[in-house]
Amino acid sequence: MPTLAEAKSSNESYTPNYVPVAIFAGGTSGIGQAMAEAFARYTRGRAHIILIGRNADSAGRVISGFPIPEQEDGWRHEFIACDATRMREIRATCAALRARLSHINFLVLSAGFNSFATSKETSEGLDYHLALRYYSRYVYINELLPLLVKAHERGQQTHAMTIMGAGLGVPISTDDIGLDKARAQTIKPLKGVMLSFAAMKGMGYSPGYNDALVAYFACRNPGIAFTHVHPGFVKTSGLHTDAGWLLSPISWLYELVMEICAEYMLQALLDAKRGLFLRSPTANIISTHVFDAPVDFDLGCSTAHKTVRFLA
Ligand SMILES: NC(=O)c1ccc[n+]([C@@H]2O[C@H](COP(=O)([O-])OP(=O)(O)OC[C@H]3O[C@@H](n4cnc5c(N)ncnc54)[C@H](OP(=O)(O)O)[C@@H]3O)[C@@H](O)[C@H]2O)c1
Numbered sequence: 327m328p329t330l331a332e333a334k335s336s337n338e339s340y341t342p343n344y345v346p347v348a349i350f351a352g353g354t355s356g357i358g359q360a361m362a363e364a365f366a367r368y369t370r371g372r373a374h375i376i377l378i379g380r381n382a383d384s385a386g387r388v389i390s391g392f393p394i395p396e397q398e399d400g401w402r403h404e405f406i407a408c409d410a411t412r413m414r415e416i417r418a419t420c421a422a423l424r425a426r427l428s429h430i431n432f433l434v435l436s437a438g439f440n441s442f443a444t445s446k447e448t449s450e451g452l453d454y455h456l457a458l459r460y461y462s463r464y465v466y467i468n469e470l471l472p473l474l475v476k477a478h479e480r481g482q483q484t485h486a487m488t489i490m491g492a493g494l495g496v497p498i499s500t501d502d503i504g505l506d507k508a509r510a511q512t513i514k515p516l517k518g519v520m521l522s523f524a525a526m527k528g529m530g531y532s533p534g535y536n537d538a539l540v541a542y543f544a545c546r547n548p549g550i551a552f553t554h555v556h557p558g559f560v561k562t563s564g565l566h567t568d569a570g571w572l573l574s575p576i577s578w579l580y581e582l583v584m585e586i587c588a589e590y591m592l593q594a595l596l597d598a599k600r601g602l603f604l605r606s607p608t609a610n611i612i613s614t615h616v617f618d619a620p621v622d623f624d625l626g627c628s629t630a631h632k633t634v635r636f637l638a
Pocket residue numbers: 351352353354355356357358378379380381382384408409410411436437438439440458459489490491556557558559560561562563564565
């Protein structure tokens with residue numbers, strides 16, 4: 327396990343001879359924000375950093391804290407508004423990015439929503455939890471893949487990372503992969519307390535879905551790195567939703583402060599060159615595989631992927 331000092335030293339050694347292009351979808355708060363800030367700090371602002379989310383005010387505050395390089399050599403810091411529960415909106419955002427960017431080096435996906443009680447269907451008929459935690463991430467990677475491939479063709483580091491719960495997935499019931507049946511059920515374990523099966527299943531299933539997601543893309547694109555990482559328990563605004571009453575008794579587990587988490591997440595991002603990686607909160611590799619050539623096989627996740635494909 328790398329120590330924090332080793333993670334920092336590894337991040338400090340990141341000195342690309344080009345201006346890297348990095349997208350943080352979920353970079354307006356929480357772990358995504360902390361990673362974007364660390365990335366800006368280590369590159370001394372000499373990067374094209376794009377934050378994606380809904381909160382423009384928050385994005386403005388984050389971006390105003392980035393270092394400003396003296397030289398004008400292609401660096402840029404910007405925000406794009408996009409609701410990650412709407413696949414059509416993500417597709418339009420990605421199409422606009424494809425029209426103006428030549429390539430993307432890093433794509434970090436961390437938009438989150440925690441609730442054990444709330445579950446609903448999005449305007450496109452998807453489960454809300456899965457839309458944020460899984461479908462949107464598939465669409466982002468799929469739609470921006472041509473730009474990731476271009477960075478790889480330039481001989482530059484190329485990496486797509488999803489932050490969720492690597493290796494922590496629970497068994498998935500394949501007859502309700504989109505949680506339509508689960509959404510019809512609620513339980514009341516205590517008077518006045520409502521829990522949603524779909525919310526709990528959405529949160530329980532999404533780590534496994536994300537494991538499959540990176541495996542799906544990594545085996546088809548051997549020159550690019552794809553990572554699913556678990557950040558550990560980190561105190562973010564995402565943990566202050568209706569899950570708070572459940573999580574407060576274990577608040578002592580919040581041992582990792584945001585900045586420490588960001589150092590490890592960034593190490594996981596900058597360290598990998600190509601292949602499939604599942605990583606722990608301290609950037610330890612839980613599982614990895616480097617593919618020598620593209621492999622096209624069904625990993626058992628194709629049904630869910632197809633659901634999104636049909637939403638074009
Ligand atoms: N924190 C933890 O302890 C922990 C533990 C295990 C796993 N994780 C996972 O790690 C990831 C990051 O966690 P976090 O705690 O940093 O997340 P978070 O605080 O819940 O996420 C905040 C980010 O999600 C974006 N977001 C939320 N809803 C959105 C929507 N509809 N459209 C677009 N963006 C949206 C927010 O942007 P706007 O507000 O600008 O829309 C913000 O940038 C999540 O996937 C989470 O499930 C976290």
